[in-house]
Amino acid sequence: MTQAIRNQDDALAWVAAHAASLDREASHADQVVPVLGAAGFFRIGVPVELGGSGGTTWDAVEAIARVAEHSLTAAFVFWGQRCFIGYLLDSDNTVLRERVLPVLLSGELAGATGLSNAMKYLSGIESLSVAATPTADGWTLDGRLPWVTNLRRSGYVVAAAVEPTDGQPPAVVALFHDTPGAVRSDDLELLALRGSNTAAIDIRGVASGAGELIAADARAFLPRVRPAFLSLQCGMSIGLARASLAASKASGSAARAGLQARIDRIETDLVDAIAALRSGLADGRFATQAAPLFHIRIRLAGIVREAADLELDATGGRAYLLATTGAFARRWLEAAFVPVVTPSLTQLHGELERQAALRAA
Known part of the structure; x- marks a missing residue:
């Protein structure tokens, strides 16, 4: 199977072809990591001297977003794999890193973030x-x-x-x-x-x-890895929002003209949120200031919800018919997952309120 994956476009085509299956059942579950690994996705943002293809955490966020445009399930797996890779990059245990990192990067071994x-x-x-x-x-x-x-x-x-x-x-x-x-x-x-x-x-x-x-x-380690943990998670929201926006624009609905202002506004909001995330990663502020990253994660979840609603309005009754819903029903359920994945929006709001109370005191 992975022998047919020659590049990232091949992997994305495989993900798109199996998106419905990955959402509904587990028959292709064990193939996701080898497919993405064969295409080099897990090497993105990893130093070349450690077996990666170079780049930054932002490049890995964008890679997860690309996968999420086709399947949030595959992007969720990608997120877990890439988080564990990041833990090894930040670990002082060079023996463990040398033992495990090569097979994580290639997709021979799955990495899970149980944190x-x-x-x-x-x-x-x-x-x-x-x-x-x-x-x-x-x-x-x-x-x-x-x-x-x-x-x-x-x-x-x-x-x-x-x-x-x-x-x-x-x-x-x-x-x-x-x-x-x-x-x-x-x-x-x-x-x-x-x-x-x-x-x-x-x-x-x-x-x-x-x-x-x-x-x-862990008290010193977790704050160091939390920016990547959450930022890579944001890649899932970015890709899903892009997919719903693209479907809305391609719907051909008679009501399309009346939706253009919403499309433009949501696209602008998404671009602004992406810029804020990329800037915070570039200057390192999220390492000492968690609240701005929490706000971006919350904002992106709201954009995903708006984009899903927009896709429903653009598709109309066809979205509710099995014969014509296309990928809408899958994306609708994927969008429902974004607010509850840990840390959930409820937890993020609670933490922001706690921080505000501490500042006030």
Whole structure:
């Protein structure tokens, strides 16, 4: 299958051809990572000396957006893979990086960001869900990761934040698909995006040592990786909004003329949000100022919702007929996912309110 993927256009064509399947069921789920890897997507924004094709985090955001124009499921998988790659790039564990990074970049191994719980922990929303009991040469881990994407059954590695029971700082560790005691559940019964290999992991008596350590101090590590975590996630919204706008303009609806002002306004809003995201990544402000990035993520979710509504209005009754809906029904459900993916809009608004209250005090 991957032998037929010669370049990124081939990969995007494959994603487009299988978008409906990836949304509805899991028959092509295990092919997404190899397809994107064969096309070099995971190398974007990774230093050349580490096996990448160079570029910046913004280039990776734009790559995820390109995939999301065709399938949010594939883009969601891409996001998880690229986040884990970013964790290795930021880790001091060179042995782990040298062991795992090449097969992540090629798409031979799936990488999953199990740090949604940790991002909520960072904002004071919830406690860490994995306990780490000290042993002579590391920890024994116990807990559960209830929602993790890109757990490809043929091989994956997932990042997890753990809370030592002896009062030491929380840490971030890697768990592999064949780690004894780490058990993947069946796929979660999602409303859509069912080809994303999303499942839970039960962690019982898992031995973890220096070889699996991504970061010894999660409190220092998580703020460093959060800008990429959220910015890469924004790529999903950017691509989906572009797809709905393109469909609206191509609808040929008799009412099209009456929608042009909305099309222009949403496109302008999208361009402005993209410019703000790109600028914040370029000057590094998101590393010390999380609030502007939160606002961009919220703004993009609103743009996705408006673009989906616009596509419905432009398509009219054809959108509600199975024979003529095209990709609208899939994009409608994809748009419903954007507000709830961690951190959800509710969580982001709550964190902004908390920060405002602290400033006021």
